[in-house]
Amino acid sequence: MTSFRVRSDPTSELPHDDSVLVLDWEPGRPSATIQIGRQAGARFFDGWRAPREALDLFMLGAAAYCVDKTSMRHSAPDHWTRELHVELPVGSTDRWDNAAVEPVLDFLTGDRWSIRSYHESRSPLADLRRVPEEVTPVAEVDGVCLFSGGLDSLTGVIDLLEEDPDRKLCLLSHNEGDKASTAQQELLAKLRDHYGKERLQDRRLFLRPAPANRHQARPLPPGRENTTRARSLLFLTAALALASSISPTTPVYIPENGFIGINVPLTRARSGSYSTRTTHPFFIKSLGSAIRDLGVENPILNPFRLKTKGQILAETRNPELLESLAPLSISCSHPEAARYVKRPQGNCGYCFPCIIRRASMAQVGWDGAAGYSWDALSGADLLDRNTRRASDLRAVISGVYAERPDRDILRNGPIPDGEHKEFLRVWRTGLDELRDWLNNATGATNALVSGLR
Template identity: 70%
Template sequence: MTEYRTRTDLTQPLAPADPGVRVLDWAPGSPTATIQLGKQAGARFLDGWRAPREALDLFLLGATTYCVDKTALRSAAADGWTRSLQVAIPVADPKRWRGTDIGSVLNFLTGDQWTIDVYEEPRSPIEGLRRVPSEVTPVGPVDGVCLFSGGLDSLTGVIDLLEEDSNRRLCLVSHNEGGQASTAQERLLHELRGHYGPDRLVSKQLFLRPAPLNSSQQRPLPHHRENTTRARSLLFLTTALALAASVGPDTPVYIPENGFIGINVPLTRARSGSYSTRTTHPHFVNGLQEAVHRLGVSNPILNPFRLKTKGKILAETLNPELLKRLAPHSVSCSHPEAARYVQKRQGNCGYCFPCLIRRASMAHVGWDTDPQHNYAWDALTGEELLDKSTARSADLRAVINGAFNDRPDRDILRNGPIPNGEHQAFVRVWRDGLRELQDWLRGASDHTRARLERHGYL
């Protein structure tokens, strides 16, 4: 078991008898921190607003679990995947936390065994920060908080929410550690503000990660990093919940992602584990909502696209002209920096699972042939993907096999249970998503289709 302890009061002594405990020091803007918040010395993300303490404790949980996830290597686990993680977190009301099973929510999300211990800390995690108000203060005059990754689903979600109600104002929350994701977020935000006006959008961009080693830290974190991070969605959601709670207890958090990716049925039996993320799986969202309600945070978590495929959300968008113009600037990729190693354009790689779903959805609305939608690798024409069994071709081969195999309805339960009696509704979403993939592949050029047939895919 790997043990972690988060401290918001850095005057607490470290236990010399147990040097194996990894310490996550929360000290925004200070070089002593091992949780880095902000690119520079200042923690500007927290400026000008303050959430109730219950929501701030949730935000600290999200930051803690993200940094734990990033610094505990799966390769060290007995099975190469499932880690045993024990985490101690300071909170205002330990009794209330012990009445929730947040560990089970994390177990489902990341595929690990989490033990969440809490200890009392009267001092707020944002106490003493100069630009943070002393009383609960809203992040801005907004009606909701929307997760904004810079991907195609979140872009469509923002457009539809603003089009649906001309008076609606949103706070967009994003998380990045730099790179192509932050570039896409900034470009799209600029374009959205230009179209809808700056008064309808408040942006909060979170830069948070395990801090690099420096001499001021009392107990630095290991330098290695895990790249299969699954706890990022908890960081994303707890941050959004804190922002929403600063406005009011009923202010909604929107998490726009298509239902096909939400349930994320494994494409093949070999792809359960590491390939089947549960970022917006309805069982995870439902469990998290129940847990945060018990912790005193009542803001609803809503996914407006939960029963739609990616192609359907594009086809039904409330402003197709704007979406079509901005879509090329969105990044839906799992590893958008991969192309730089072979001197290709960075952005959407074209061969990962999210890129393939993106292309099928674009084909559904006739946008896939638009030359503006550049991919570093073309899944339907690149020989190294179609004709060779390589690491880059793994997702394409799995998508082809998964789309054309005859599969029973019960397979939608392979990545988790479906709550609230919505089994059949999600079966329809899954089947519709598979048809979008089939239509895209069957609509390929004669040359490409012949190659797929030669390999037994069609």
């Protein structure tokens, strides 16, 4: 088991056991091991304050993300499932003792979590000069929308603003200074040009485990895990903190297509937590129940939960705007991979999200190899069976042409609320979109398709 203690009071005693890793929450300070802000200090928190319940929840999201990033899966007996223990400072331990937080984390990351809360009267935002003393709204907006810079979140913002001309949104993005952050800023500027700055506020969260330095009481080990599954919890808990600063009924929107939401494994090797569960309906429902037990009432809404990616593009409320902005969006799992082989960075073209992106854009006539580092339909070097870059494409081809029983829809988790048939339709339609795209393949891809069918 790997143990962590989160401290929001830097003067509190360190764990006597040196093997316990310490996550010090001190926004904007070099002594922090949860790093928030970059050059801009703790600017994310400027001018607003959430209720303590929502701040404690955000602390959980931040801690879970940093725990996930600093605990290496290769050290687990099965090279995946870790045992993770976290001591978390909160305002009310009674609420945390009665909330089913651990099963939510277990399902999301595929690990075994143990969360022990301990009382800390000191606010997580103590000593931050630009934070109000009382609960204060982040902005005069009607909702908070997660904004990754991907195609789904871009479409979601456009549709929400088109649906109600009076609606105002606060867009939340999270980054670690990567290519996605550039896409987020470029898209936000274009959206503001179109809809007006007054309708779109934004908060950008830079948060990660801090690199070791001499100011830290107990620096974190240097290794970083790249199979992180807890990022969505960080993203959602930060959005919930923002929304709760406005009112307990202010919604959090998480626009993501239902096909990737249920994320049925393409092959048996990708079963279970090896397939992400960021917006899986069981995760969203379980998280909603847990946060209500913790005193946070804000609803989490996915407007695309029962649509494929192709459908959300075809049914967008402003197709002209979306088509013009889509090339700026980043849907990729690793948008900076191309720099190592001196290719243009952006959408790599060969990961699963990029393949779904291209298949969905083909549904509306927007597909093309431009804007991708590799062309999955013609790149001979990509289709070499000995390269790891081809693994997602081979899995897609195997998965969409196989005879798949309906029960496969449950392989990444149960479907709650009697919506099995609705998500089954989404899954089958998503497979059809991928199959249609591959059926139009030429050259090397066509040969690979024929060989694997």
